[in-house]
Amino acid sequence: MASTIRVRATSSGETTEVQALIQHPMDSGFIKDSKGELIPPHFIQQLTFEYNGKPVFVADWGGGVSKDPYVKFAFKGGKKGDELKVSWVDNKGATDTTTAKIQ
Amino acid sequence: MRITTLTSIAALLLGATSALAAGEDDYKAAVAAAEAANKQAASLRNQWTTTASTLAAAKKFADGGDFDKATASAKEAEALAKASIFQATSEKERWRDLEIR
Amino acid sequence: MKLRSATQFTAAAFALAVLAFAAPPAVSADKVDPVADEKAFKKFFYDKFPKLKPEDFVNGPYSMDADLYKQWQDKEQFPPYEFSLELGKEMFSKPFKNGKTYGDCFPNQGIGIRQDYPTFDEKEGKVITLELALNRCREANGEPAFSYVRDEMAALTAYMAFTSRGKPFNIKVPNDPRALAAYENGKEYFYTRRGQLNFSCATCHVQSPGERVRTEVLAPALGIVNAMPIYRSEWNGMGTTSRRFTTCNSQIRGVPLTPQDDEYRNVEYYLSYVSNGLPISGPGARP
Amino acid sequence: MTRTDNGFSATRRLILQGAGAVALVGLGNLPFAPAFAAANDKYPEEAFKQKTEADAIKSLYGKTAEASDKVKMDAPEIAENGAVVPVSVSTTLADVTSISFLVAENPVALVASYKIPAGTMPNVANRIKMAKTSNVIVVVEAGGKLYSATKEVKVTVGGCGG
Numbered sequence: 001m002a003s004t005i006r007v008r009a010t011s012s013g014e015t016t017e018v019q020a021l022i023q024h025p026m027d028s029g030f031i032k033d034s035k036g037e038l039i040p041p042h043f044i045q046q047l048t049f050e051y052n053g054k055p056v057f058v059a060d061w062g063g064g065v066s067k068d069p070y071v072k073f074a075f076k077g078g079k080k081g082d083e084l085k086v087s088w089v090d091n092k093g094a095t096d097t098t099t100a101k102i103q
Numbered sequence: 104m105r106i107t108t109l110t111s112i113a114a115l116l117l118g119a120t121s122a123l124a125a126g127e128d129d130y131k132a133a134v135a136a137a138e139a140a141n142k143q144a145a146s147l148r149n150q151w152t153t154t155a156s157t158l159a160a161a162k163k164f165a166d167g168g169d170f171d172k173a174t175a176s177a178k179e180a181e182a183l184a185k186a187s188i189f190q191a192t193s194e195k196e197r198w199r200d201l202e203i204r
Numbered sequence: 205m206k207l208r209s210a211t212q213f214t215a216a217a218f219a220l221a222v223l224a225f226a227a228p229p230a231v232s233a234d235k236v237d238p239v240a241d242e243k244a245f246k247k248f249f250y251d252k253f254p255k256l257k258p259e260d261f262v263n264g265p266y267s268m269d270a271d272l273y274k275q276w277q278d279k280e281q282f283p284p285y286e287f288s289l290e291l292g293k294e295m296f297s298k299p300f301k302n303g304k305t306y307g308d309c310f311p312n313q314g315i316g317i318r319q320d321y322p323t324f325d326e327k328e329g330k331v332i333t334l335e336l337a338l339n340r341c342r343e344a345n346g347e348p349a350f351s352y353v354r355d356e357m358a359a360l361t362a363y364m365a366f367t368s369r370g371k372p373f374n375i376k377v378p379n380d381p382r383a384l385a386a387y388e389n390g391k392e393y394f395y396t397r398r399g400q401l402n403f404s405c406a407t408c409h410v411q412s413p414g415e416r417v418r419t420e421v422l423a424p425a426l427g428i429v430n431a432m433p434i435y436r437s438e439w440n441g442m443g444t445t446s447r448r449f450t451t452c453n454s455q456i457r458g459v460p461l462t463p464q465d466d467e468y469r470n471v472e473y474y475l476s477y478v479s480n481g482l483p484i485s486g487p488g489a490r491p
Numbered sequence: 492m493t494r495t496d497n498g499f500s501a502t503r504r505l506i507l508q509g510a511g512a513v514a515l516v517g518l519g520n521l522p523f524a525p526a527f528a529a530a531n532d533k534y535p536e537e538a539f540k541q542k543t544e545a546d547a548i549k550s551l552y553g554k555t556a557e558a559s560d561k562v563k564m565d566a567p568e569i570a571e572n573g574a575v576v577p578v579s580v581s582t583t584l585a586d587v588t589s590i591s592f593l594v595a596e597n598p599v600a601l602v603a604s605y606k607i608p609a610g611t612m613p614n615v616a617n618r619i620k621m622a623k624t625s626n627v628i629v630v631v632e633a634g635g636k637l638y639s640a641t642k643e644v645k646v647t648v649g650g651c652g653g
Binding site: 026030059062069071073074 | 620
């Protein structure tokens with residue numbers, strides 16, 4: 001099973017730019033299905049990026065983040081070849097983790 | 104063809120009043136006519152979604168025993184089907200009017 | 205009830221409108237001339253949008269509106285079709301139960317060939333689209349066909365389009381009466397008004413590209429198939445060419461044909477042919 | 492109002508006001524446990540339940556924000572589709588610790604809240620849903636104070652509708 005997380009981390013020497021796309025329905029709990037029934041909320045609540053064992057970015061999300069969510073940020077440091085650990089947990093307790101090499 | 108379409112359209116514009124006190128037989132005849140017209144539309148590859156939904160509404164009225172409304176809906180469905188037939192037939196030539204050339 | 209009387213009115217008004225116009229004679233059918241059609245088709249769009257370069261047309265509404273273009277650029281940084289593309293790549297390389305692969309069904313193992321489809325099969329005398337060829341490949345290898353409108357087909361065609369990005373459409377209409385008839389039938393389908401709303405494909409995609417219908421900026425017909433399949437935000441997911449055709453039909457209150465019926469294959473043939481020379485840009489992202 | 496939740500959110504506010512407070516509260520229960528990491532670990536459940544942006548900001552930060560032209564938001568005039576609206580923010584403010592995105596007219600105003608540890612740039616881009624035309628508000632916490640930028644984004648196809 002392929003990871004739900006896609007990460008692109010590129011170092012410019014001084015900073016590392018990180019983009020991530022995650023496969024997740026991000027159901028807000030306010031949308032009705034074709035039968036007119038509310039689809040229960042199902043969304044990622046927290047997404048964490050760690051470099052060298054320290055978080056460099058933490059996202060707290062609600063159901064208002066788009067399906068297959070995307071985020072971009074940058075941090076100082078980060079060397080080519082180093083690993084960035086990315087993990088998320090959703091409101092149902094499901095999780096996924098991946099590591100990406102900084103390019 | 105054009106004359107029949109016009110007639111049914113005229114009936115439509117007058118609304119359901121012509122279908123006063125319709126019975127089950129009237130309804131069945133109206134549905135049969137609508138279905139036949141819709142079948143012809145299908146053979147011309149040009150059915151309208153509203154024909155089907157109006158027919159479905161007619162059947163629902165009939166199931167509830169309201170044959171006035173059921174008959175009126177069936178006649179409306181027939182008019183829609185006939186309009187779609189007319190559209191398909193006239194477009195056989197008219198489509199070229201839009202063509203980029 | 206309110207809705208239904210509106211329907212009645214529309215139907216009646218429509219029929220009367222058509223009657224009023226029924227008199228003028230239609231232009232007589234000329235001989236089928238795809239080369240002249242392609243030239244006229246491109247000229248129409250190039251004249252209508254003089255600021256656009258030919259290759260801009262394959263990006264649809266994004267080339268017509270600066271605000272949309274910016275949003276698209278933002279999205280393309282990590283495009284929403286990414287997951288479909290990866291799934292397609294995985295599916296494409298995974299052998300069937302008999303050990304063969306999709307690649308075995310296509311020239312060049314299926315890589316970089318999207319621009320050659322649809323193609324005219326002289327043996328069968330019919331147009332073969334990429335979606336149809338993929339399902340035939342599956343069936344020839346003992347696998348059940350995929351739905352033409354669902355995610356698996358979108359993923360496979362996304363991958364095949366991706367490996368062909370930038371390659372110009374290279375559709376051939378051989379000098380075979382059956383091929384010319386299929387092409388002409390596709391053209392007729394494109395321009396024929398249908399559905400209760402009395403729209404043809406051309407109503408939106410020739411007469412009004414760049415304008416908004418309700419909320420959407422309409423894509424120009426030129427280059428529209430180059431971007432297939434597409435991730436549509438409106439669909440919250442991927443859609444194949446088949447999905448695009450069938451939903452276009454139902455949006456104008458016409459009952460869609462069955463995906464890959466002759467008319468759909470032919471209209472894709474026509475639209476692809478008149479976009480010859482413009483690059484494949486699929487998979488695309490659209491509002 | 493008698494539920495212990497209140498105590499927790501009060502605690503959370505304290506934590507979020509500065510990394511220094513965290514050690515005192517003693518939430519350092521993670522293996523790597525740098526002070527701010529513990530704070531980062533808390534998901535602001537209550538803030539994501541608030542209907543209005545003011546209540547969400549209060550729940551999240553325990554204070555109010557003032558508009559600042561140092562907070563630059565990039566968002567479309569008209570969203571191509573309310574389901575996917577790209578919005579990004581950058582700021583020249585120093586000591587940024589948190590950036591949050593809110594949509595006033597959404598059923599839940601708070602969309603996303605990002606914690607920015609020292610060394611991470613105060614620039615974030617993401618894609619959000621909008622139910623209808625609304626003000627989008629970005630709040631930046633810098634040096635313990637809140638600054639905001641607001642922009643109206645028109646939505647013609649809602650991301651929360653049918």
